[in-house]
């Protein structure tokens with residue numbers, strides 16, 4: 454194998470070169486995986502996430518210094534009676550080297566995705582997101598000049614801000630719910646030159662998020678016994694499992710996959726229900742009844758994905774099963790008090806989703822699901838908003854077009870987006 458990496462389909466077993474490929478060319482219902490020629494984790498002398506670029510599906514790097522940071526917990530570990538708790542933090546926390554200025558681990562996804570797309574010459578990226586993902590892509594667009602089309606519900610537009618100006622973002626707001634904006638985003642991708650980000654199918658997204666596991670294991674000099682994370686799509690958890698598999702193959706970090714401890718926020722917990730029922734399918738009537746009302750009641754709405762890659766081959770269920778994992782359904786109160794405990798013990802504020810993961814760790818410690826001396830990796834997927842608001846500039850991303858739900862993507866709207874892409878292509882060529 455001369456290439457740095459190939460894509461591999463766990464459905465049919467075929468390997469093939471990457472052309473920003475999101476699906477198996479033979480049509481398998483499976484998540485493609487990267488297989489790197491280099492079996493050992495070799496670090497590069499580069500800032501942020503690009504330290505791990507040997508195991509990212511990219512050739513070059515970006516001049517950005519945002520990456521995960523790991524440290525050994527003293528405060529929270531003492532509270533919970535744990536002797537080996539590693540925290541891997543993704544967010545803004547300058548004292549610890551945390552430089553993700555939009556405050557979530559979605560920046561780990563956005564950086565390699567933007568670079569992979571550029572290297573493959575695949576076109577302009579389209580992202581549909583109601584929150585942290587959209588913000589992360591706007592930020593990386595602002596930092597690199599990469600053009601991005603972001604489609605969000607109008608009600609979520611206020612969450613799209615950056616800490617640098619982002620003139621190459623085309624923000625489309627849809628007067629409707631999240632599903633309406635996803636549907637509109639799909640239509641936007643019918644324009645030539647626009648490529649969907651791809652969600653869990655995007656190997657750059659997963660390998661970017663997998664750097665949390667790499668960073669935590671490198672810091673502790675071994676694979677953790679247990680890994681804790683709050684899940685919405687579950688992409689981060691699949692990524693952790695895949696990264697752990699690479700570390701096992703490396704041979705220097707241990708031979709056992711960490712047990713995944715994954716959490717969702719009540720009352721919207723489809724993956725917890727499907728896991729407890731031992732099902733490969735999520736059945737909407739059973740696993741997420743009254744979805745809309747439930748979604749409106751959770752404290753961490755980034756955890757409310759209705760179509761997670763659960764039963765697909767190489768998906769969340771396979772990751773849980775392979776590691777003998779466990780799932781937790783966390784109440785809002787439990788998450789809030791865990792968030793307060795964390796802020797007092799570790800001295801940084803958390804994203805509400807990260808507070809859900811902390812709550813699951815508290816419960817696991819109390820109920821003896823983990824031992825006091827086990828090596829634990831807590832993925833703090835977001836935080837530092839209060840610090841970021843004090844220290845950094847904040848630029849709201851202004852909508853380029855606003856459409857009603859169900860608007861067809863034709864006529865003036867199509868013309869306008871098409872013209873915008875034309876301008877961006879001219880900028881890229883210049």
Ligand SMILES: *Cc1c(COP(=O)(O)O)cnc(C)c1O
Nearest residue numbers: 684685686687688689806834835
């Ligand atoms: C997106 C997100 C999650 C969940 O990650 P998935 O990969 O969608 O499961 C957890 N925490 C924060 C802060 C997030 O932004």
Ligand SMILES: [Zn+2]
Nearest residue numbers: 462465477481
């Ligand atoms: Zn296949």
